[in-house]
Amino acid sequence: MSKQKTTIHQVLGFTLGCLLLAIISPVTFAAPGDLQYERRANDSADAAAELQSFPPSIFPHWIHRINYRCDACHDSLFEMKRGGTEVTMELMSKGKVCGACHNGKLAFGSDFQSCNRCHVVTKE
Numbered sequence: 174m175s176k177q178k179t180t181i182h183q184v185l186g187f188t189l190g191c192l193l194l195a196i197i198s199p200v201t202f203a204a205p206g207d208l209q210y211e212r213r214a215n216d217s218a219d220a221a222a223e224l225q226s227f228p229p230s231i232f233p234h235w236i237h238r239i240n241y242r243c244d245a246c247h248d249s250l251f252e253m254k255r256g257g258t259e260v261t262m263e264l265m266s267k268g269k270v271c272g273a274c275h276n277g278k279l280a281f282g283s284d285f286q287s288c289n290r291c292h293v294v295t296k297e
């Protein structure tokens with residue numbers, strides 16, 4: 174009886190451990206339909222250094238398209254053209270672009286636990 178309990182706990186612990194690892198891992202593999210943003214550094218030295226150390230955001234188009242109709246985003250929030258819409262953290266914090274949903278209510282917002290859900294290093 175108690176022996177079996179231990180086994181179940183071990184299995185659960187292992188599964189949770191794997192899940193946690195998958196969630197906190199900063200390296201993700203790009204799936205078809207993911208858009209990788211290309212951040213343009215401005216002229217300051219800070220911006221160039223930041224670009225080196227902090228990866229641009231990914232936008233998993235496909236995952237969003239499962240949940241939403243096209244007109245949830247096009248063209249009210251985003252143009253149907255890669256790079257067509259300016260996206261910054263400042264706009265997001267004002268509830269614009271991604272921040273229309275990523276506000277901690279409809280979808281995860283941007284706090285220091287969530288930066289690397291969007292800003293991930295991707296490998297093809």
Ligand code: HEC
Nearest residue numbers: 210212229230260261262271275282283284285287288291
């Ligand atoms: C919902 C997705 C998402 C989350 C969460 C998120 N970001 Fe962003 N972030 C973006 C997008 C999209 C851009 C625009 C493309 C790019 O530059 O990567 C961006 C841009 C940036 C930039 C470039 C300059 C600017 O202000 O636009 C920095 C720096 C940045 N994010 C830092 C952060 C930090 C730090 C966090 C966590 C506190 C964070 N981001 C969380 C999506 C996100």
Ligand code: HEC
Nearest residue numbers: 232237238241242243245246251252253254255256257258
């Ligand atoms: C959750 C929001 C969202 C939904 C829903 C959505 N899109 Fe998008 N779509 C985006 C974003 C963000 C971009 C990138 C815009 C940019 O780079 O400025 C984009 C880009 C595109 C592009 C340009 C891709 C490229 O490589 O140039 C096409 C085409 C597109 N979407 C079609 C669709 C269609 C069709 C649907 C419905 C089946 C859809 N989108 C649903 C947010 C969305």
Ligand code: HEC
Nearest residue numbers: 230231232233236241245270271273274279280281290291
């Ligand atoms: C119309 C609402 C909406 C908009 C706009 C939107 N998202 Fe999302 N996004 C969601 C929802 C809902 C989820 C899944 C719920 C969750 O995980 O909190 C999600 C999930 C994600 C995920 C995690 C996907 C995964 O692998 O689990 C990323 C990354 C992401 N969004 C980035 C972005 C970026 C970057 C933008 C802007 C370019 C954006 N989203 C715009 C609603 C939206």
